[in-house]
Amino acid sequence: MQYHQLPAQLYYCAKKELAITDIPFFAEEVMDDLQHDLRVAAVDITGPPEFHYFDIDLTGARPFYILIAFPVTKRCDTGRFSFLETEPFSCLTTEYRGPMAGIGEAWTDLVNSTLAAGYLLQNQGREVYREWLGFESDRNLTELQLGVAARWF
Template sequence: MQTKTIQPIHVLYFETRTSFQEIFQYVRVEARKLYQDAVRNDLEITGPVYWVYQGADGRPDTVFTLTIALPVTPPSHTIDSPYQLKQLEAFECITEQLYGNWDGLINTYGSLFSEIMSQKLVMSGQSREIYLNMDFENPDRNITEVQIGILK
């Protein structure tokens, strides 16, 4: 567990309002479409997919903004895409990596929240999950970085 600053990242992204009850309709759907669209538009993919949660509180029915973002080099040409381009701003966070099944995310968030409380940090209202490795056949091989935004 560590505190760090994530520098701005240019992304191709999908954004919606959803809740944890409804979020599964986007799993393995929008990220795949983002990759396909990036390749079709000859965009250079520069990192793993990010899921950015703004205003999520962990409750199943709370509606929040979900951004699924794929880092890309800013294009020098116009793209033909249902998705948009933007820059994720610099992000102060406390972070921990989860090695294994996503069922462990609840424990990872729990340990991060405990650390936030013990250090008396103030949360920004945004959290991110970076999917460094996704193995749907062998979920114990997943590597996910969880980042919870903090105010400095």
């Protein structure tokens, strides 16, 4: 687990309120369209795709907001999605290697370690897909980023 202060970033993204179980379906629905819009508009993608979660309930008991986002170099007129400029993001990170079936446990471990270290959580978490080979691949590499607001000493 490492602390990072990520800079402000411009993203092209799709947003939806959904349940945890609906994430793969939403991703399948929008990933190609997001990339297509950016190709047509000649906008450079500057990093791997990211999923941003807001007010997520890890138990799956209630819906939350997700952004499926690509970091980009500029805004322009594009398709049906939106541009978002984030503020700097303070977070604790860890890497998870494996299939999506095990990522929930990795999130639980990160949350527990973060709380044990005295951090106060923000309402945002992110997944950065550094290497993606498929939903069930044990070679996927995902960086988990858990937003933190302050730390008790």
